[in-house]
Amino acid sequence: MNSCVTCDPLAQAVGESTALLKAENLDAWLSLLLAPAAARPAMLSAWALVAETTRLPWRISEPLLCRVRMEFWRQALLGEGRGDVPEGMEGTSLAMLRLWPPALPREDMGEALAHLSLLADDGLDTLGGALDWAEAAFTPLFATLLAATTLSRDGQGVNPPDMSALETPLRALARGYGAGFLLRRAAHPRLSTDAPLLAGDLAREKAARALAAASARAHEEAREHRWPKPLLSALWPASLMQLWLRRAQGRTGFPFMPAPAPSQLVRQLTLIRLRLTGRL
DSSP: OOOOGGGSHHHHHHHHHHHHHHHHOHHHHHHHTTSOGGGHHHHHHHHHHHHHHHTGGGTOSOHHHHHHHHHHHHHHHHTOOTTOOOTTOTTOOOHHHHTSOTTSOOHHHHHHHHHHGGGGTOOBOSHHHHHHHHHHHHHHHHHHHHHHTTBOTTSSOBOOOOHHHHHHHHHHHHHHHHHHHHHHHTTSOOSSOSSOSBOGGGGSHHHHHHHHHHHHHHHHHHHTSOOOGGGGGGTHHHHHHHHHHHHHTTSTTTTTSOOOOOOHHHHHHHHHHHHHHTOO
């Protein structure tokens, strides 16, 4: 008698979400492997939702259709619009939503997806605008990830961290990560709009390097905060983003020519060092 792993909906959800995350955001996948076991399904779900929505502008040629599909994911997360599935998405398994623990609030993640949907048809044309977008999009994501690290072993209870003490460094970390997120994708061709991801002033190398410098400064600001060690696994993707950014800036044509990411081994060694030192 053959066993069927995919007959288990939870195992299938983990498998599908893992495959998506490993393909789209290896940094996040490697980081969540070091997270508390109780936190991993929720963190996997959150990152997979980000991966699914943010890849759409590079896969769909029509901006309006892209917006519809990105909004579908937000509504699916929040439990809205159950009766309307966009054309072409009928076969979508929604695997990452099956991993979301009932005790973990969804509002912050919904806010993150709402801001990420601006990627569908908007080019970011000023340094301030790009940093504001990065903070607005990724602060609620990282807040969700921090809450996930405090889930109980059975996934039914959550003791959220004191966000009053973490709000300022968390916003700095989100700015640093989000700015790197934009730069990492600047070299990829955009199909959904004639405007580049970085437009106007930021479509010049000097301005893009200023964005990279702002990303590094914001991350350093976040690193100065004493983060509780149990929370760090939720934040390490931001550290790996800076690892890529430092290497990419040394390449000709940055950021408008593709720059390879550090090898998986280098990223794993970086995470081990961060875990041993208890640092961001």
